[in-house]
Structure formats: C-alpha cells, structure tokens
Amino acid sequence: MNVNTIKIWYGSMFGGSTINLAYGNHMSISANSANEIIMHHIDEKKQLRLKMTMNMYGNNTAMSPKEIVQEIWKNNISHTIK
Numbered sequence: 001m002n003v004n005t006i007k008i009w010y011g012s013m014f015g016g017s018t019i020n021l022a023y024g025n026h027m028s029i030s031a032n033s034a035n036e037i038i039m040h041h042i043d044e045k046k047q048l049r050l051k052m053t054m055n056m057y058g059n060n061t062a063m064s065p066k067e068i069v070q071e072i073w074k075n076n077i078s079h080t081i082k
Helices: 065-080
Strands: 005-013 016-024 036-042 048-052
Touching: 016 065, 036 065, 048 065
Parallel strands: none
Antiparallel strands: 005 016, 016 036, 036 048
16 A cells, blocks of 8 residues: 655756655656755855755755755655654
C-alpha cells in the first residue's frame, strides 16, 4: 500500500537550477509537476542558503539546508508516518 511518496529531482525551472519535490499518495511521472521548488544562492558569508518558493504552511525565507529538511519533514512527511 502506498501511503506517501516523495520524488526529488534537480532541474531547471523559472530560469535557474532548482531542487524540485513532488509528494503525496498519487505521483505523476512528469517532471513538470512539483509541490515545492527550492531555489539556492550563496549569502555574503559564502554559506549555501535555500528558499522554498511554494511553502504555504511555513517559512519561505532563505534558510540553511538543515532547516529546509526540517520544514519539509514537519509540513509534508511526518504526519503520514505514525
């Protein structure tokens, strides 16, 4: 039984390289359908910062990779694993 599926791929959306996520109990094979698009940049301290562009339920400011993973876990994955 498929309860929740996560597909992660590196692609090119909105004119730049992005990390794309699709999740849910029904998965499209298309690379043009994503629930989240994460853009990246290097800040003034030369640290990698990521920004979730479609995060409706939480923070959508630039965050560290660890904070992004925690946000995805909290909003999209943890409630399906009980």
